[in-house]
Structure formats: structure tokens, C-alpha cells
Amino acid sequence: MFTFTVEKTMKFLFVIATLLTLSLSSSAHKFETKYALIDHPWLRVVGEKSSIAAGYFELTNKGDKSIIFIGAKAEFAKKIEVHEIKMENGISKMRPIMNGIKVGAGDTLELKPMGHHLMFFGLKKRLEKGQMIEVKLLFKNAEALDVKFKIDSVKTNHKHNH
Numbered sequence: 001m002f003t004f005t006v007e008k009t010m011k012f013l014f015v016i017a018t019l020l021t022l023s024l025s026s027s028a029h030k031f032e033t034k035y036a037l038i039d040h041p042w043l044r045v046v047g048e049k050s051s052i053a054a055g056y057f058e059l060t061n062k063g064d065k066s067i068i069f070i071g072a073k074a075e076f077a078k079k080i081e082v083h084e085i086k087m088e089n090g091i092s093k094m095r096p097i098m099n100g101i102k103v104g105a106g107d108t109l110e111l112k113p114m115g116h117h118l119m120f121f122g123l124k125k126r127l128e129k130g131q132m133i134e135v136k137l138l139f140k141n142a143e144a145l146d147v148k149f150k151i152d153s154v155k156t157n158h159k160h161n162h
């Protein structure tokens, strides 16, 4: 029999608060090392036949010297490039960045739609929405960092010109 005492109500509220905190922290999904914090890495499958995907995240340099983000490696993709978007005659075009992106001490680099992003080519398996997938982020002057990208959406007929 459920009796509604103040004590029980408090316990119940505490449990609810704990559950909320847990679900918030898991949906934020962060990856941290001594020198870097990767916040919310996510992936959007865009290519025809689901062969290409774009990846986004925020990278904060927690260290006291700059780090250079040079790209990524993943089991599920044949090739991964870092891209920038440049406007040319009113048309936005993507170009690979060859020498990496420098992130100063304390700075945050944002990879986002219509901005810098990772491009995954030749996807070897079918990626499903909601899935988490392992990617290794690479730096020129710092240790590689293993993270998990969340598959945000799968658009099979999106036109993506390269």
C-alpha cells in the first residue's frame, strides 16, 4: 500500500532529479582528455546510396599550447577528409583542407553544417539513425582521441556535389 508521506515524496523527487541528470549527460555525449574536449560528435549520411556522410562536433583545446586537428580514421569509411566551405560566385563549394586546422589554447573549433566538417567517403556498412559509431580523431601534435559519433539522420537522395 502506497502511503504519501513527505519523506517518500522527497525520495521520489530525488530519484526523478537523478534520472533527469543522467539522461541529460548521456544525450550531451562528451569525450575528454587532458588537452581536449569533444562535444556532441554527430554524423549525417548524405550520399546517394548512403555512401557519403558529413561529421560535426565541437573541439575545445583545454591545454596551454595550440593543437592542430588534421583529420580522422574510422573502420566504416574508406576515406575521411576535413572540408571547408568557400563561396565562389555566389555558390558554396567544399574543399579539402590539407594542413589541418589550428586550435589555439582555450579556443573552440566548431564543425557544423555550412561550415568546416568531416567528410566520410565510401561507407562500408549501412548506418542507422540513432546508432553510435567509433571514430578516431587525429592531431599533428597531440595524441589521437577515440570518440563516438551519433548518427543523426540518413538522407539517401540528398544531392552532394564534390
Ligand SMILES: [Cu+2]
Binding pocket: 054, 083, 094, 117, 118, 119
Ligand atoms: Cu564536404
